[in-house]
Amino acid sequence: MSTSGKSASGDDAVHMRRAIDLALASMGETWPNPAVGCVLVKDGVVLAEAATAPGGRPHAEEQAVPAAGEAVKGATAYVTLEPCGARSSGRKSCAHFLAEAGVERVVIAALDPSPFASGRGTERLRQSGLTVETGLLAEEAAVLCEGFLHRVETGRPMVRVSHDGKGFDGRFVAAPRADLTTELNRLGEAGYTRLWTQEGELADALREQGLLTE
Incomplete structure (x- = not known):
């Protein structure tokens, strides 16, 4: 796993598996976007969780952060796919959204090669001072975005x-x-x-x- 800052723990895996389960439950309903799960945790307490909404919007992060409220400041976000670094609609990206909300650390299962992420999400997060870790349970999360990545490539x-x-x-x-x-x-x-x-x-x-x- 590629990391920056804190190393992954057993609790990290537990929270990422929950994010994966949330996304799995939404598979088949979120196209043209992939199903993504997001869990926000602070001091061992789950603040909020969400998955991509039917039709692909809102994104998981856009739902989880408001649900957590002010407590999200200093929290860790567990996300199954790299947060977008730009939006085709011109709206605020999920990476910007997480940084602006005060999230301190983002743990990501899989990177997103699409034009609106492709390293731009992690770069924006790091530039904003967040700790970013990638690759946690990447193999388990692969099924969530396999179709999306296939369409991006072919x-x-x-x-x-x-x-x-x-x-x-x-x-x-x-x-x-x-x-x-x-x-x-x-x-x-x-x-x-x-x-x-x-x-x-x-x-x-x-x-x-x-x-x-x-």
């Missing part, structure tokens, strides 16, 4: 085989002989990040074309 939503579609943005439906890449590109432009299909001809066609994640 322009297409990730497709996996599932029996019930739980935690996915939606089901991918297409004729097996259709232009599947074009269909997925269209869905990526619409904001979908993680889709599911059942085993069968469509899954086989996706697999043959390298479009199925397994």
Whole structure:
């Protein structure tokens, strides 16, 4: 784990797992944004917690900080994904929001390669004097943003085989002989990040074309 300042403790892992659980419960509801969990803790007491709202806004940090109130000053924020360092809407970034609120330390599971984070979030936090630590439970948190990162890298939503579609943005439906890449590109432009299909001809066609994640 990459750290600056205090080192991670067992309590850090407990709080990060809670943040991961919060985000997992929101998966499939937050696209085009990834599901993110945030837990605010001070002196061992959980002040507030939140996950990305349906539709992707407000972000988890934007909900947790107001819920904590003035007690947030000097707190530690456990966040499953690097807070954004800029916003496409022009609104205040989550990194700025945390710093302005008086949060003292931010522990992050995974870094965000998207244009609105990509190190800008951690840089803004450090420039504001906050202690920043990254990589805690990164492997456990990876599933939360795998579809989002796949769309950032390829322009297409990730497709996996599932029996019930739980935690996915939606089901991918297409004729097996259709232009599947074009269909997925269209869905990526619409904001979908993680889709599911059942085993069968469509899954086989996706697999043959390298479009199925397994």
